[in-house]
Amino acid sequence: MSKKTLLILGALVLVVIVYAMNTGKQASGASATGCKVTVTADVLNARESADGNAKIVGKYLRDAQFDAMPGVQNGFRKVADDKWVAAAFTQPVAGSAC
Template identity: 50%
Template sequence: MFLGIPKRALIIVAVLAGIGLIYVMGTDKQSPEGAEGGGSSGCRVTVTADVLNVRAAPDAGSEIVGKFNQNAETDAQVEVQNGFRKLADDKWASTDYLQPVSGTNC
């Protein structure tokens, strides 16, 4: 016993606190459905469409390589071609449905 608290209870509380800390620290690093952005430009965008297709090239007919749900945030590049913003290598999304996050360099 430590301060009148059984050791077993202290160990359980410590383990749960550690798991909680790991969970909280890891949630910011998750990306939706494999469509993570490039991130090196300081540009970050929010999706305004219900579902936004991420394409392999800056063309509406290009292969869909990922999707974002509404209000998802992702890193992006400043490069825009043909109405599509570059998110990462071979990942482009329509600028019509992306809103730059305030305070970022887009």
């Protein structure tokens, strides 16, 4: 085989390996923050701050799972920049570090 063929073949193998590794991480349910929660309410409002009167910036439906920050502030859990949910309506996923 020529060097060009070997390089192309090596690049393809590398792409397959990286793809397989990334797929495995997504399937494992690993959380970037170490905290993953499930929504227990029928509809859970996401607010722009840790205040029940703050502007609603999104909604989650029952059984939705998403990453969150460990810890609770004023009864709310931070899930993203300017996005908070009422902690009373979430349940940490088993094995999660919330």
